[in-house]
Amino acid sequence: MSHHLTQAVRDCIAACNDCATECGNCFSHMVGNESPNDCPACCIECAAICRLCADALARNSPFAKEICELCAKVxxxxxxxxxAHDMDHCQRCAEACRRCADACRAMA
Known part of the structure; x- marks a missing residue:
């Protein structure tokens, strides 16, 4: 069966992949540093769900909407x-996360 990826799906996949990349970068800068909150642990969780979400969308998974919903939450x-952190890598990560959350909400 042929599956055509709409532009909205492609945009969401791109947002997920960008978010996962920024989360990986943020994690690499933060790991081993003191943090008063869940950064960098959140970055690992977020990167994992973003990769899963991008894959689910690409293969037209029957669970894509539910995965998008969870991805937006994470x-x-x-x-x-x-x-909450002033570092550039954290701010870039936060912005990528916000864009991904918006894109995933639109898919869910």
């Missing part, structure tokens, strides 16, 4: 955690 949490 991204919103990670954005909140990372935005």
């Amino acid at each position: 991204c919103a949490w990670c954005a909140e955690q990372c935005a």
Whole structure:
């Protein structure tokens, strides 16, 4: 069966992949450093769900909407955690998380 990816799905996949990349970068800068909140642990959770979400959307998974819903929730949490830090990598991560959360909410 042929599956055509709409532009909205492609945009969501791109947002998920960008978010996972920024989360990985943030984690690599933060690991081993003291943090008063869940950064960098949130980055690992967020990157994992973003990769899963991108894959689910690409293969037209019957669970894509539910995965998008969870991805949006995790991204919103990670954005909140990372935005609390002044470092550029945390701010870039938070922004990517917000964009991904918005894109995933639109898919859910």
